[in-house]
Amino acid sequence: xxxxxxxxxxxPSVSLKTRLKVESVxxxxxxxxxxxxxxxxxxxxxxxLILVPSISNPFYSKIVQGIEDVARKHNYNILLCTTxxxxxxxxxxxxxxxxxxxxxxxSMDPAVDWDDLIGEGRNYPVIQCCEYSENSQxxxxxxxxxxxxxxxxxxxxxxxxRKIAMINSDPRFLYARLxxxxxxxxxxxxxxxxxxxxxxxxxLGFESGQRAMRAFLAQEDxxxxxxxxxxxxxxxxxxxxxxxxxxxxxxxxxxxFDNIQFASMMNPxxxxxxxxxxxxxxxxxxxxxxxxxxxxxxxxxxILDHELIIRESTMG
Amino acid sequence: xxxxxxxxxxxPSVSLKTRLKVESVxxxxxxxxxxxxxxxxxxxxxxxLILVPSISNPFYSKIVQGIEDVARKHNYNILLCTTxxxxxxxxxxxxxxxxxxxxxxxSMDPAVDWDDLIGEGRNYPVIQCCEYSENSQxxxxxxxxxxxxxxxxxxxxxxxxRKIAMINSDPRFLYARLxxxxxxxxxxxxxxxxxxxxxxxxxLGFESGQRAMRAFLAQEDxxxxxxxxxxxxxxxxxxxxxxxxxxxxxxxxxxxFDNIQFASMMNPxxxxxxxxxxxxxxxxxxxxxxxxxxxxxxxxxxILDHELIIRESTMG
DNA sequence: TTGAAAGCGCTAACAG
DNA sequence: CTGTTAGCGCTTTCAA
Numbered sequence: 303x304x305x306x307x308x309x310x311x312x313x314p315s316v317s318l319k320t321r322l323k324v325e326s327v328x329x330x331x332x333x334x335x336x337x338x339x340x341x342x343x344x345x346x347x348x349x350x351l352i353l354v355p356s357i358s359n360p361f362y363s364k365i366v367q368g369i370e371d372v373a374r375k376h377n378y379n380i381l382l383c384t385t386x387x388x389x390x391x392x393x394x395x396x397x398x399x400x401x402x403x404x405x406x407x408x409s410m411d412p413a414v415d416w417d418d419l420i421g422e423g424r425n426y427p428v429i430q431c432c433e434y435s436e437n438s439q440x441x442x443x444x445x446x447x448x449x450x451x452x453x454x455x456x457x458x459x460x461x462x463x464r465k466i467a468m469i470n471s472d473p474r475f476l477y478a479r480l481x482x483x484x485x486x487x488x489x490x491x492x493x494x495x496x497x498x499x500x501x502x503x504x505x506l507g508f509e510s511g512q513r514a515m516r517a518f519l520a521q522e523d524x525x526x527x528x529x530x531x532x533x534x535x536x537x538x539x540x541x542x543x544x545x546x547x548x549x550x551x552x553x554x555x556x557x558x559f560d561n562i563q564f565a566s567m568m569n570p571x572x573x574x575x576x577x578x579x580x581x582x583x584x585x586x587x588x589x590x591x592x593x594x595x596x597x598x599x600x601x602x603x604x605i606l607d608h609e610l611i612i613r614e615s616t617m618g
Numbered sequence: 619x620x621x622x623x624x625x626x627x628x629x630p631s632v633s634l635k636t637r638l639k640v641e642s643v644x645x646x647x648x649x650x651x652x653x654x655x656x657x658x659x660x661x662x663x664x665x666x667l668i669l670v671p672s673i674s675n676p677f678y679s680k681i682v683q684g685i686e687d688v689a690r691k692h693n694y695n696i697l698l699c700t701t702x703x704x705x706x707x708x709x710x711x712x713x714x715x716x717x718x719x720x721x722x723x724x725s726m727d728p729a730v731d732w733d734d735l736i737g738e739g740r741n742y743p744v745i746q747c748c749e750y751s752e753n754s755q756x757x758x759x760x761x762x763x764x765x766x767x768x769x770x771x772x773x774x775x776x777x778x779x780r781k782i783a784m785i786n787s788d789p790r791f792l793y794a795r796l797x798x799x800x801x802x803x804x805x806x807x808x809x810x811x812x813x814x815x816x817x818x819x820x821x822l823g824f825e826s827g828q829r830a831m832r833a834f835l836a837q838e839d840x841x842x843x844x845x846x847x848x849x850x851x852x853x854x855x856x857x858x859x860x861x862x863x864x865x866x867x868x869x870x871x872x873x874x875f876d877n878i879q880f881a882s883m884m885n886p887x888x889x890x891x892x893x894x895x896x897x898x899x900x901x902x903x904x905x906x907x908x909x910x911x912x913x914x915x916x917x918x919x920x921i922l923d924h925e926l927i928i929r930e931s932t933m934g
Numbered sequence: 935t936t937g938a939a940a941g942c943g944c945t946a947a948c949a950g
Numbered sequence: 951c952t953g954t955t956a957g958c959g960c961t962t963t964c965a966a
Contacts, residue, residue, distance in 0.1 A: 619959095619960090620960095620961075620962080623959095623960065623961055623962085624961090626960095627961085651959085651960080652958090652959050652960075653959095653960090654958080654959070654960085655958070655959025655960035655961085656959075656960050656961075657960085658958085658959080658960070659959080659960045659961045659962085660960085660961070
């Protein structure tokens with residue numbers, strides 16, 4: 303019995319002869335090991351919990367791909383859970399870790415209050431990805447959102463725009479707040495006053511982008527450019543502009559964020575800020591797995607590079 | 619110890635008094651049950667394995683959403699695995715079931731040969747979704763792919779097109795073969811000869827659609843309409859057409875398949891065959907969970923409705 | 935209604 | 951190098 307276990311785990315201290323014998327019996331009996339027993343014994347689930355706001359946004363899918371690839375390489379499986387940015391669901395899912403069904407978590411959710419969620423004095427392995435709480439000690443991987451937004455808006459200003467609107471997401475997201483700061487910084491730098499009525503918060507769906515755009519276009523004084531915090535919003539905005547019979551970029555320029563694959567397929571193609579989605583996922587997974595193997599090593603957060611990609615939606 | 623277990627599982631035979639006592643102690647000790655022990659004991663993982671070719675295609679994401687919602691409701695978690703339509707990966711993932719890490723499978727992959735994969739005389743709970751092997755006994759949920767394709771192509775013919783190309787996916791996929799049959803049937807019905815050079819097989823990426831379109835447009839005798847077996851391909855095709863300076867639908871009409879959200883956001887908006895993606899996922903999950911609870915109940919496969927959605931890419 | 939005891943299938947320490 | 955044994959944390963008889 304122990305020997306079988308050793309064969310299965312490729313433990314070196316098994317003679318060739320017995321190994322072959324065991325293997326042949328395994329073959330003959332069609333024996334399949336039961337990992338439930340193993341998991342209990344070694345007290346690991348070899349599962350990584352991934353918390354995403356939504357799976358239908360290609361931005362998140364791409365990150366998940368990165369996580370999955372690295373996880374596989376280290377013999378971990380992925381438990382993908384969509385939270386809809388709902389605190390309650392987040393809590394329920396986190397129970398999977400508390401209950402040992404997952405060894406650690408990578409979260410892309412605003413994460414209400416990890417310190418509270420985790421509880422006093424516990425040390426659950428948690429990595430934040432894209433989204434993070436500034437005041438907690440939990441390591442994260444992200445980009446410089448403020449700077450990225452600043453560059454995007456500056457690009458518009460450089461093109462001569464002075465009436466620049468912003469379609470933002472839920473301010474519970476840190477990235478939403480940071481990108482707004484970048485937006486404001488760019489405006490300020492060029493002495494452009496901020497206009498409340500040109501700033502909308504919404505969810506990341508296409509329709510929301512479309513709706514926001516409609517709202518801008520219904521105003522008497524219309525913006526000539528729009529900065530959207532996600533490509534999905536920008537795509538909705540393009541649609542909203544088109545249905546008013548206006549042209550992009552001649553009448554209104556549009557900038558998105560993320561550089562999802564669809565961005566370059568649009569008509570016009572979308573200017574956007576590229577995030578290294580796949581790489582972020584990989585890095586987050588690497589960090590988590592490292593933490594699992596070395597629980598006491600302090601982990602440093604990682605800021606990856608972004609890049610402004612200029613396409614037709616700002617420069618026809 | 620047994621009593622604690624009973625309290626945790628809400629077993630009725632616990633007096634109010636002891637239950638409260640146990641609960642208060644649980645609270646005080648911050649006790650968290652270890653599901654690894656439970657899983658071993660009851661010999662269930664309460665996990666559902668989901669096999670998808672790729673997660674970046676919104677078509678699959680939507681189905682997964684449906685599965686997840688139903689699974690949650692029944693207290694199952696989801697193990698999402700992307701196979702890239704690679705037989706080897708499929709096998710490796712299926713080991714999760716053999717090893718009891720998942721209680722059952724929903725597969726959207728061509729599934730080489732389930733009967734072979736599963737092995738003689740075993741009865742693993744497997745449901746196929748969208749994609750299935752015709753000759754196996756494994757239940758599936760899908761649409762009538764042949765009919766759907768037929769209707770799509772007929773729509774083009776009715777509009778006056780006689781030169782209709784097809785961008786198809788890997789013929790390992792049954793749906794690819796069935797949709798081709800529908801395409802051929804429509805052509806035949808109207809006495810239009812099939813042209814080998816107007817039929818391409820490729821993967822589902824945008825670029826592939828774009829490339830296929832370029833190939834068509836490089837031919838001397840160009841088609842005036844294209845039927846694509848997925849919206850992602852169709853979106854790529856739109857791009858390919860645009861880069862040649864042609865107009866949709868005036869010069870070339872395009873039909874997609876799936877009705878992913880992006881389809882209505884394109885410019886022009888995309889005519890496509892809507893599949894009830896979310897509902898298919900729900901149904902597959904329901905079937906699987908039923909099978910888990912009643913292993914010997916025979917399950918009937920399900921064919922859901924599709925719908926041709928006509929938009930600008932065929933009728934400007 | 936509660937407690938004692940067995941055992942799910944595995945791994946790891948120990949002895950031989 | 952191999953076999954024996956204990957025990958991971960839980961549920962479920964069985965007896966009290």
